[in-house]
Amino acid sequence: MTRILSLAQRLTSPLLPDDYLTLIDPLLAQNSLRGRIVSIESHTTRSSTIVIHTARPVPPFQAGQHIGVGVDLNAVRHWRTFSLSGAAPLRPTQTLHVTVKATGSGGVSDHLVNHAKPGDILFLEPPTGEFTLTEGGAESLLMIAGGSGITPLLSMIRTLTVTDTPPYVHLIYSATTRDDMVALAELRDYANTMPWFKLTRWESTVQGRIDQSALAQIEPDWKDAVAYVCGPAAMLTAVDGWWREARLSDQLKIEQFQTQLVVVDGEGGTATFSASSRTSDAPANEPLLTVGEAAGVLMPSGCRIGICHTCVVPLKSGKVRDLRTGRVHGEPDEPIQTCINAAACDVELDV
Numbered sequence: 001m002t003r004i005l006s007l008a009q010r011l012t013s014p015l016l017p018d019d020y021l022t023l024i025d026p027l028l029a030q031n032s033l034r035g036r037i038v039s040i041e042s043h044t045t046r047s048s049t050i051v052i053h054t055a056r057p058v059p060p061f062q063a064g065q066h067i068g069v070g071v072d073l074n075a076v077r078h079w080r081t082f083s084l085s086g087a088a089p090l091r092p093t094q095t096l097h098v099t100v101k102a103t104g105s106g107g108v109s110d111h112l113v114n115h116a117k118p119g120d121i122l123f124l125e126p127p128t129g130e131f132t133l134t135e136g137g138a139e140s141l142l143m144i145a146g147g148s149g150i151t152p153l154l155s156m157i158r159t160l161t162v163t164d165t166p167p168y169v170h171l172i173y174s175a176t177t178r179d180d181m182v183a184l185a186e187l188r189d190y191a192n193t194m195p196w197f198k199l200t201r202w203e204s205t206v207q208g209r210i211d212q213s214a215l216a217q218i219e220p221d222w223k224d225a226v227a228y229v230c231g232p233a234a235m236l237t238a239v240d241g242w243w244r245e246a247r248l249s250d251q252l253k254i255e256q257f258q259t260q261l262v263v264v265d266g267e268g269g270t271a272t273f274s275a276s277s278r279t280s281d282a283p284a285n286e287p288l289l290t291v292g293e294a295a296g297v298l299m300p301s302g303c304r305i306g307i308c309h310t311c312v313v314p315l316k317s318g319k320v321r322d323l324r325t326g327r328v329h330g331e332p333d334e335p336i337q338t339c340i341n342a343a344a345c346d347v348e349l350d351v
């Protein structure tokens with residue numbers, strides 16, 4: 001096989017065999033995973049579930065895992081990480097579901113919700129992630145979702161609906177309003193027909209934020225359950241504190257989809273992206289990732305919240321500030337996560 005590929009490469013040089021294959025059909029690319037949008041289901045004006053047929057089977061993913069999705073916007077490939085929302089398959093699959101909420105930032109999420117259509121090709125990274133259901137786990141699960149944090153939990157619940165002996169599951173689903181709740185009809189249907197599943201809706205515009213006493217009222221046995229929580233950073237920080245206080249941190253699994261950034265009262269600088277020959281102002285509070293993107297640099301990125309490390313590039317000179325903690329750091333050749341670091345002075349990045 002290697003010899004055949006090498007012969008093909010010589011025959012097609014200077015292009016690669018992949019270049020010709022993708023001219024025939026973009027899904028034929030061998031060196032990267034791609035998928036075609038099969039259908040799009042709108043949930044609210046701001047969120048949709050995209051069903052993707054992958055070019056080749058991907059290994060069975062676990063409920064709660066996520067994938068990287070890349071789209072070309074203004075001739076630059078942008079990546080975002082999305083939780084898979086379908087039930088986990090038992091065998092390799094070519095069908096993936098991602099549930100996406102538009103953010104208004106004009107990025108990948110907005111493109112998928114507002115402009116994508118069946119037939120479009122998406123670039124994909126294989127499923128990964130540690131926020132998964134534990135095998136042979138607890139008798140009782142407490143799930144708390146904030147806004148789009150429902151997505152990985154939806155995958156877990158859908159997976160449990162097809163297992164023989166699901167545990168008791170209480171989902172507390174918090175969103176700004178009822179209209180912002182994705183798959184609400186489906187969840188209510190589970191609550192009405194599956195004795196092991198309980199749903200509590202929480203509308204934050206009416207009821208405020210869930211606090212510890214509200215939690216104890218909604219689920220008096222919360223300390224006995226294994227908890228899965230996904231939502232905005234402020235929610236996760238609060239929940240993490242409650243479980244710590246109860247000395248039950250080992251029963252808590254959390255997944256964040258936003259990073260809580262500190263407000264920095266310091267200096268930024270000028271960012272030089274040396275391999276791209278671009279330079280731009282780099283404010284003290286702006287991640288170098290978005291500084292680079294705005295300057296037209298092809299910045300690698302994935303989750304954009306400091307989890308996946310896809311955005312790492314080497315620092316050539318200068319210092320950066322971690323926007324989660326305010327810590328200033330940086331040595332020559334140090335790998336920098338550009339999505340959560342900003343310039344703390346003039347910086348040069350090798351990208």
Ligand code: FES
Binds near residue numbers: 301305308312339
């Ligand atoms: S894009 Fe995932 S860590 Fe930066």
